[in-house]
Amino acid sequence: MINLQINGRCVQAKPGTTILQLARKHDIVIPTLCHLPGREVRSVCRLCVVEITGQERLLPACSTAVAAGMVVHTHSQKCIHTRQVLLEFIIAEHGALHTLSPELRALAAELGVTQARFALPPQHTPDCNRHGSDYIRLRQEKCIHCDRCIVACRDQQVIHRAGRGAAIQLTFGNHNAALPETNCTSCGDCVAVCPSGALGEHG
Numbered sequence: 001m002i003n004l005q006i007n008g009r010c011v012q013a014k015p016g017t018t019i020l021q022l023a024r025k026h027d028i029v030i031p032t033l034c035h036l037p038g039r040e041v042r043s044v045c046r047l048c049v050v051e052i053t054g055q056e057r058l059l060p061a062c063s064t065a066v067a068a069g070m071v072v073h074t075h076s077q078k079c080i081h082t083r084q085v086l087l088e089f090i091i092a093e094h095g096a097l098h099t100l101s102p103e104l105r106a107l108a109a110e111l112g113v114t115q116a117r118f119a120l121p122p123q124h125t126p127d128c129n130r131h132g133s134d135y136i137r138l139r140q141e142k143c144i145h146c147d148r149c150i151v152a153c154r155d156q157q158v159i160h161r162a163g164r165g166a167a168i169q170l171t172f173g174n175h176n177a178a179l180p181e182t183n184c185t186s187c188g189d190c191v192a193v194c195p196s197g198a199l200g201e202h203g
């Protein structure tokens with residue numbers, strides 16, 4: 001077992017345990033967004049960042065393993081402020097505070113984000129949503145690029161990212177196909193995990 005500290009408490013953990021797993025074991029709530037328990041970890045949202053004494057950069061709790069002697073702070077001012085700013089950027093990507101999905105609204109409340117100071121110009125044309133199916137509709141303009149749908153569709157590998165920076169888009173299949181032209185089985189897993197409402201069911 002590894003000995004370390006989390007929020008001033010001396011604890012033990014098995015090698016390979018992530019800081020997020022350790023925190024949850026000790027009833028410490030670290031906010032997450034891209035993380036899906038038991039699935040591939042992609043660490044794209046950075047909302048779970050924690051401070052480790054002696055390290056200048058904050059590190060994502062969902063993909064950082066515990067180490068002997070580590071001193072972890074999950075709710076330092078630096079962590080809280082960084083999460084708030086990151087969420088404000090995510091909200092700007094998505095639209096506005098008042099148009100948030102229930103999950104994102106709850107996250108904003110949890111993080112104490114009551115304003116969205118940033119604004120991004122629209123990146124998507126209505127045309128970019130034409131690739132849905134009779135069952136699934138896509139609204140790229142709502143997407144916050146958390147990759148949960150990509151992880152959820154790992155077996156079929158239908159969903160991908162294309163582009164960079166603010167111009168990232170979701171695409172289906174290998175060549176930006178329409179969903180019915182891909183391996184999509186209409187299982188609905190991507191819709192079930194989407195936190196923003198970018199993927200949804202028709203009707």
Ligand code: SF4
Binds near residue numbers: 159187191
């Ligand atoms: S409905 Fe299922 S198979 Fe189709 S894109 Fe979504 S997760 Fe993949």
Ligand code: SF4
Binds near residue numbers: 194
């Ligand atoms: S469609 Fe939804 S689940 Fe997929 S990356 Fe965008 S916000 Fe995340």
Ligand code: FES
Binds near residue numbers: 042049
């Ligand atoms: S939950 Fe850890 S980076 Fe997204």
